[in-house]
Amino acid sequence: MAKEKHILFYDYEMMIDHLKRKVPLDECPxxxxxxxxxxxxxxxxxxxxxxxxxAKRILEFEEPPLVRLEKEKEINGNxx
Numbered sequence: 001m002a003k004e005k006h007i008l009f010y011d012y013e014m015m016i017d018h019l020k021r022k023v024p025l026d027e028c029p030x031x032x033x034x035x036x037x038x039x040x041x042x043x044x045x046x047x048x049x050x051x052x053x054x055a056k057r058i059l060e061f062e063e064p065p066l067v068r069l070e071k072e073k074e075i076n077g078n079x080x
Contacts, residue, residue, distance in 0.1 A: 009035050010032060011031050011033045014029075014031060041068065041070075042068060042070065043069070044066065044067060045064045045065070045066060045067075046064070046067045049064070049065055053065075
């Protein structure tokens with residue numbers, strides 16, 4: 001999301017530390033940090049994953065696709 005909207009995140013703690021130590025700007029690293037990973041509040045494995053996608057994912061040791069449980073309840077009705 002942050003990459004889509006070009007939102008920048010900074011490590012202010014490191015920036016303040018460099019300011020306190022009076023490190024010249026040329027010697028300072030970039031204070032940009034990658035955006036935080038936003039996880040789901042209630043992740044479940046996507047039940048719409050096809051058998052072909054499942055087999056490929058298992059063969060390539062990939063993580064399963066996750067969706068929000070609330071979203072699945074909206075799509076498939078009450079799950080449980």
